[in-house]
Amino acid sequence: MTAAGSADRAARPGALWIVPAALFFGVFAGVPLVLTAVLSFTSWNGLGTPAFNGLDNWSRVLSDDAVWESLRISLVFMVLCWLVQTPLALLLGVWAAGRELNRAVLSSIFFLPLLMSTAAIAISWRVLLDPNFGLAATIGPYIGFPDGNIVGSQHGAVAAVVIVIAWQFVPFHTLLYQGAARQIPQMLYDAALIDGASRVRQFWHITLPQLRHTIVTSSVLMLVGSLTYFETILIVTNGGPGSATMVLPQRMYLSAFQSFQMGYASVIALVLAALGTALSLLIVRFSGFAKMRSTLEGI
Amino acid sequence: MAVLRQEGAVSVARGRRRGGTRRARRRPNWAAGLAALAWLVFVGVPIYLMVKDSFQPKDAYLDGGPLSPPHSLTLDNFGQVFDSGYARYLVNTAIVTAASVVLTALLAYPAAYAIVRARSRIVSATFRIFLAGLAVPAQATIIPVYLMITRMHLYDSPTAIILPTVAFGLPLSVLVLSSALRDVPRxxxxxxxxxxxxxxxxxxxLALPLSRASLTTISxxxxxxxxxxxxxxxxxTQSPEQRVQTLGLWNFQNEFGSNVPGLMAAVVLSALPIFVVYLFARRWLIAGLAGVGGK
Structure with a gap:
């Protein structure tokens, strides 16, 4: 029996095998996405029945300065989070890729924040940031907050949220970079050493170029992820002071589940989804990631 | 997005497999070491305070400043957390978690198997929909999900949490499982x-025993x-009877915000099960985490 002949004899499952998963995903994720679009053209208070009201929600959202302000804050968070986390995660990941014992021990501590839920992290940090009893009261005076009320000032609150998010997510991105840095062939470094390249030159000319796929991956996850930070801000600052940290998801949550303007909130939800998708497509296109596809396992 | 997350998971897995061949660097890197120590302080201090405060008496946890060594240890805070109903929240969360894991595996595995083995256009089209589904943020669908769950009379029940949680976990699970199943020789x-x-x-x-590793990862x-x-x-959900641990924490903070040791005891309890897994099955936990970060 030849190999080619037997290939067709192995029993193959029918298309029905995928139906349960497809149905489940379709009903609880696919249909809701379509419904969000439908609801954005309706007026609905969460009870009763949604009633179509044409483009009302859209024109209200587009002319609402508060929404534009939230969009601006979301984008500021996105940029700040990327700027803070990427260099840190990159350096820590490359460092943690080394096999020395001290690096292994320290890395296992660095990864501890990964074990906590967003809620637990945000709550612990809110305690630390408490102007009266937290660490903020002790450290505040040294960094320009004599009363320790870091989260009470506009810039302080933004910085606090960025720091809490970095504390939570840098370990994850470090993990990505650590895995990738261990893939770099040692040969490259040996060759560079023979050429007398310094450690800094090795980093710029070997490590960084070799990590470019991971930089794209990590950046997409970070930038798109930053559009959906919700729990952290809800717990640490609840959008305040004033609306200094009122990002789009916060605005959507308030409109939907506090003011019960579901149609209006659906418009914001769609903007969020579109922004995230557009962002990942853009990065993938301009970084040439599509061409890198073929080098990946799976798919 | 699909490919990106996939690469994340894969590169972590690869790093583990082949990393052993890499030799240690020649000379110690002092600058990097110092930076790592700075990061250790940044990561370590909050964790130290969380754990320390959770064992301190409520009226004395501030004695000697926030960074002082612990003085009098007590387990009262944990008792208090349990008295205020936190055990109930942990049980609720455990139920939701167990059901989600089982349901995800039951749905994702046959789907991944079909994606790899079936010769059908419908299957490959569905796979592409799953890939696209990776990019959908849960927040963008939360309003209709709320509408559907209330219409199905499931509001304020564990099922209400389980259904969308499983749905949003399916794309990545199917992806990870199907790339593992591709490695089973024809x-x-x-x-x-x-x-x-x-x-x-x-x-x-045949296929199940050979893809046990990725089944563990997605679980x-x-x-x-x-x-x-x-x-x-x-x-x-809404009622205290259905509350899960994350909401329980948030609720504690709103109700007993000034009882920091109690709050920290609850935080420690909420992370304890995952910490135990980290101690005994670090490899699997890291592989699973690589998937979670994508959310």
């Missing part, structure tokens, strides 16, 4: 078919997702 399927195995037996006795991934979930429980 010859093995053929050999077993000659022995008289049907499709179900091929999946059950850890969906368990973490469910255990730490916040948005779906926040929107889809």
């Amino acid at each position: 010859e093995l399927y053929e050999a077993m078919t000659i022995d008289g195995g049907g499709s179900f037996r091929l999946m059950w006795s 850890v991934y969906s368990a973490l997702n469910a255990w730490n979930g916040f948005l779906f429980p926040l929107i889809l």
Whole structure:
């Protein structure tokens, strides 16, 4: 029996095998996405029945300065989070890729924040940031907050949220970079050493170029992820002071589940989804990631 | 997005497999070491305070400043946390987590098997929909999910949390499982078919044992997702009887915000199960985490 002949004899499952998963995903994720679009053209208070009201929600959202302000804050968070986390995660990941014992021990501590839920992290940090009893009261005076009320000032609150998010997510991105840095062939470094390249030159000319796929991956996850930070801000600052940290998801949550303007909130939800998708497509296109596809396992 | 997350998971896995061959660097890197120590302080101090405060008496936890060594240890805070109903929240979360893991595996595995083995356009089209689904943020669908769950009379029940949690975990699970199943050699399927195995037996006795590793990975991934979930429980449940641990923490903070040791005891308790897994099955936890971060 030849190999080619037997290939067709192995029993193959029918298309029905995928139906349960497809149905489940379709009903609880696919249909809701379509419904969000439908609801954005309706007026609905969460009870009763949604009633179509044409483009009302859209024109209200587009002319609402508060929404534009939230969009601006979301984008500021996105940029700040990327700027803070990427260099840190990159350096820590490359460092943690080394096999020395001290690096292994320290890395296992660095990864501890990964074990906590967003809620637990945000709550612990809110305690630390408490102007009266937290660490903020002790450290505040040294960094320009004599009363320790870091989260009470506009810039302080933004910085606090960025720091809490970095504390939570840098370990994850470090993990990505650590895995990738261990893939770099040692040969490259040996060759560079023979050429007398310094450690800094090795980093710029070997490590960084070799990590470019991971930089794209990590950046997409970070930038798109930053559009959906919700729990952290809800717990640490609840959008305040004033609306200094009122990002789009916060605005959507308030409109939907506090003011019960579901149609209006659906418009914001769609903007969020579109922004995230557009962002990942853009990065993938301009970084040439599509061409890198073929080098990946799976798919 | 799909490919990106996939690469994340894969690169972590690869790093583990082949990393052993890499030699240690020649000379110590002092600058990097110092930076790592700075990061250790940044990561370590909050964790130290969380753990320390949780064992301090409520009226004395501030004595000697926040960074002082612990003085008098007590377990009262943990008792207090349990008295205020936190055990109930942990049980609720455990139920949601167990159900989500089982349901995810039951749905994702046959789907991944079909994606790799079936020769059908419908299957490959569905796979593409799953890939696109990776990019959908849960927040963008939360309003209709709320509408559907209330219409199905499931509001304020564990099922209300489980259904969307599983749905949003499916794309990545299917992706991870199908790339593992692709590695099962075709010859093995053929050999077993000659022995008289049907499709179900091929999946059950051939493919399943060979893809146990990725099945574990997706189980850890969906368990973490469910255990730490916040948005779906926040929107889809209400009563204290149905509360999960993350909402319980938030509720504690709003009700007993000034009882810091109690709050920290609850935080420590909420992370304890995952910490235990980290101690005994670090490899699997890291693999599962690599998936979670994508959310």
